Amino acid sequence: METVVFFQSSRLISQNLPKQAVLLADISLEDLQNCGIRGFIVDLDNTIVSEDDRYVSPHAESWLAEAKRRGFRCFILSNGKRRHRVEYWSRRLQIPAISPARKPFPFSFYKALAHMQISPQEAIAIGDSRHTDILGAFLLGCRCIQVASLPHPPRWWENLFGGWVQFSCPPEVLLWPLEALAEPEEVSL
Numbered sequence: 001m002e003t004v005v006f007f008q009s010s011r012l013i014s015q016n017l018p019k020q021a022v023l024l025a026d027i028s029l030e031d032l033q034n035c036g037i038r039g040f041i042v043d044l045d046n047t048i049v050s051e052d053d054r055y056v057s058p059h060a061e062s063w064l065a066e067a068k069r070r071g072f073r074c075f076i077l078s079n080g081k082r083r084h085r086v087e088y089w090s091r092r093l094q095i096p097a098i099s100p101a102r103k104p105f106p107f108s109f110y111k112a113l114a115h116m117q118i119s120p121q122e123a124i125a126i127g128d129s130r131h132t133d134i135l136g137a138f139l140l141g142c143r144c145i146q147v148a149s150l151p152h153p154p155r156w157w158e159n160l161f162g163g164w165v166q167f168s169c170p171p172e173v174l175l176w177p178l179e180a181l182a183e184p185e186e187v188s189l
């Protein structure tokens with residue numbers, strides 16, 4: 001009987017979370033809390049910051065700060081090989097990181113869970129790539145949300161297969177929010 005109750009509750013829990021979100025900051029921390037999530041495994045490149053360092057995901061830093069304030073544990077897993085860069089973001093965000101994490105292999109995911117002292121059922125992986133972040137979460141048995149990939153110079157394989165594993169962030173709407181600015185004065189000629 002208990003097994004049935006667990007199955008029903010876990011199914012309800014999964015239904016409450018979206019599979020995708022455009023931005024990291026679009027994910028409701030309240031919903032995560034209500035679904036029993038206690039920690040995130042979050043990707044860095046094109047999820048928090050574009051891999052060419054031109055764009056930070058809007059409101060990502062304040063969203064992560066609020067998450068920590070609410071008691072969520074956070075860990076960055078990056079496949080990036082520029083360790084100083086990952087270390088910079090790890091210090092700036094005050095979130096521990098592993099790089100290169102070699103996602104989707106599960107070894108670094110297990111290290112992140114051990115550091116956060118949570119189970120796979122209490123974790124959620126968030127990232128922009130199906131073949132690394134989302135597949136890694138699947139292999140680990142934890143929930144996941146795919147976010148849109150921040151604009152970045154495409155690699156050769158992304159030109160061929162990027163549309164299969166990522167979806168794009170609409171830059172004109174999200175990275176340059178015109179509504180936050182005053183309109184310029186009209187100029188008559």
Ligand SMILES: [Mg+2]
Nearest residue numbers: 043045046128
């Ligand atoms: Mg990424």
